[in-house]
Amino acid sequence: MNSSINPLGSALAALHSMAAQATGGTGATVATGSVTGTSSSSAVSAGGFADALKSSIEKISDNQTKALGQAHAFEVGAPNVSLNDVMVDMQKANVGLQFGLQVRNKLVSAYNDIMQISV
Secondary structure (H helix, E strand, C coil): CHHHHHHHHHHHHHHHHHHHHHCCCCCCEEECCEEECCCHHHCEECHHHHHHHHHHHHHHHHHHHHHHHHHHHHHCCCCCCCHHHHHHHHHHHHHHHHHHHHHHHHHHHHHHHHHCCCC
């Protein structure tokens, strides 16, 4: 799962670097999730967005793991797992995954739009 986060993180770092350069922050450098410029007004913190994105991806993964665990428990006949709970958790995991895919598609689309802007 971590391998899918690294390309997204590098794309986000590139976006933040371009944003810092566009606001006039010359000499902007990317360092571990944050972009810093020469003036305090052009410093942009990527930690908030990156952390929120990472926690959302982890939550999607946790929901899928929980749903699969409940499905397996139902299959082996665990008495405390009902079919209703399994189906609801599977749907929650599916909706979360679809939402994550849409967010990824929007980020890629925004990145492509930014890359096509002529300066």
